[in-house]
Amino acid sequence: MEKIKVEICLGTACFVMGGADLQDLSDIIPLKFGxxxxxxxxxxxDLCSTEYGKxxxxxxxxxxxxxxxxxxxxxxxxxxxxxQEK
Ligand code: FES
Numbered sequence: 001m002e003k004i005k006v007e008i009c010l011g012t013a014c015f016v017m018g019g020a021d022l023q024d025l026s027d028i029i030p031l032k033f034g035x036x037x038x039x040x041x042x043x044x045x046d047l048c049s050t051e052y053g054k055x056x057x058x059x060x061x062x063x064x065x066x067x068x069x070x071x072x073x074x075x076x077x078x079x080x081x082x083x084q085e086k
Contacts, residue, residue: 004037004080006073007059013048018067019056025070029077037077 006029008022026039045057047064054066060076 001036001084003035004033004077005059005061006037006039006077007042007045008039008068009043009045009047009055009057009059010041011044011048013044013052014056017052017055018069022056022058022068022070022073025058025073028070028074032074033077033081036081 006025008025009019010023011019014022026041029037029039042059045059045064047057048055051057051066056068058065058068058073060073061080063076065072065076
């Protein structure tokens, strides 16, 4: 099974729009999902210039989560895992 890739935007726009809170995900995700999920930081996902109002952004595989929260990211991971396990 391929690892799910989570990219948390750590750029300024996302940080000020609530992204600071998302940094906890790099601790939470490995505890919750172990080796199934890889967490990476990205300095800018290049969405803030056009979609600033929807920041912060997190990318889960190819899916962009707008106005990302920890709950939204975890829900998306669970959704992908449930489809992989079928
Ligand atoms: S700072 Fe997050 S997309 Fe640019």
